[in-house]
Amino acid sequence: MTTLITNGHIIDPANGIDRVGDVYITDGKIAKIDLEGSARHVEKDETIIDATGLVVTPGLIDLHVHFREPGQSAKETIATGAKAAAAGGFTSVVCMPNTAPSVDSPSVVTWILEKAKAEACVNVFPTGAITKGIAGEELAPIGSMRKAGIVALTDDGHCIQNPEIMRRALEYARMFNLTVMDHCQDYALVGKGVMHEGYWSTVLGLPGWPALGEEIIVSRNAQLAELTGTAIHCQHLSSGGSVRILREARSRGVPISGEICPHHIALTDESIRTYDTNFKMNPPLRTQRDIDLLIEGVADGTITVLASDHAPHCSYEKEVEFDQAPFGILGLETEVGLFLDILMHKKKAISLARFVAMFTIEPARLLGLDRGTLSVGAPADITLLDPDREWTVDKEQSFSRSRNTPFQGWQLKGRAVRTIVGGETVWSS
C-alpha cells in the first residue's frame, strides 16, 4: 500500500530539505523523498495526494497540551483533544500530567497510553509529574514512569518552590535521560495574582502576577541546569526578562531552553479591560514590550520551541468573576494560524523553514522523540500547510469539548490543510 504526496514544497529541516518534490509512503513509513522529479512509478493501489501549492512538512509536534483524562472529561477527552490537534495540523502532542489523578505513577501512564491507542487519532506522548500529586514535595517514581512510557518530567500547573527538591529531581532525571520541563512561578511573589502586575491590574482592581514571579524561577533554573547538567525547558514564557536570562545562560552552553505560546505574543494585558475570562491564563498576558522581546527571542534563536498550552475549561467554570475563573485557554486549532500570521507574515521574525523546525525537530530533539523528520524509515507523520490561506476562527467549529478561546472571529493567514499520521489522513480541510 503506497501513498504518494506529489509536487509539494517539502520542508524537512532535520534533513536540510527545502524544495519541491514527492514523498512516498509505504506501510505507514516514509519510503522515499524524490526531489529529482524523476518519472514516477505508479502502482495499481497507489493513493495520490496532490500537494501543488502546499508545503509538506514532518508532522507538527505540540510540546505542551492539557487533555483532561483521567478525571475531567467534561473539559476534554484524549479523543477530542486529539481531534483538535489533528485539525490544527498536529500529528503528535505532549500531554501535561495535571489530570485527576495526576500522572505520578506508572499505572496512570499506562492508562493514558492504552486510552490513546484505542481512541486518539494522533500520537499522544505523556509526561510524568516530577513530584507526587504535583505537590512539590516528594519525588514521584520517575524510573518506573519512564519504563511505562513518559517522555519528560514536569509539574506543569504548579512549580516546585524548594530549590533543593528541584535539584534532586534534576539529578534523578538525568539517570533516566529525561528532560525536565518547568512552569516557572514563584508563589510568594505571585500570591493571588490573576493578571500581569502593572497599569491595567491597578486600573481594573485585580491582584497582580508580576513578571518577576516568572523570571526569578527562570534564573534559578538556569543555575540548577548549569550545576546538574540536566536539561531544563522553561514552559510558556511570558516575560521579556525571561528571554534575557535564557539568552545569557544559553550563550555559556547551559542546557536550558524555552517555549512561547501564541497568546503571549498576540494579546496584551489591556485585553482584560472587559473582564472576559477567556483572556485569563497562567502565566498572564503581559505588555507590548514583553511581546517585542519574546519575538526578538524567537528571531535570534533564544526561544526554540512554539507550543499551545491548550488548556480547555468548561463554559460554566469560565462564566464567573475574573478572579474566580480557572486559568487557561484553548490553543491547538488556532496556533499554526496565529504563529504564522504574527511571526512570519507580520513581524518577519522567522522563515517558514524555521517555523517548521520549531514545531518538529526542536521539540523532538529536546525530548528524544523519534519524530519530526521525513527521513526514510521514519513514521509517515506529515502535515500539509497552506501558509497563505486566509481564514476566520470560529469556535463553534472546534473539535475540542471546550470553547474557551479569546480568538473568536480573528482573521488569520496560514493554516494546516491536511494531517497525516502513520500514513493515514486523520484530518483534512
Ligand SMILES: NC(=O)N[C@@H](CC(=O)O)C(=O)O
Ligand atoms: N496555562 C493555564 O492557564 N492553565 C493550565 C495549567 C498550566 O499550564 O499552568 C491548565 O491546566 O488549565
Ligand SMILES: [Zn+2]
Ligand atoms: Zn503551566
Ligand SMILES: [Zn+2]
Ligand atoms: Zn500548561
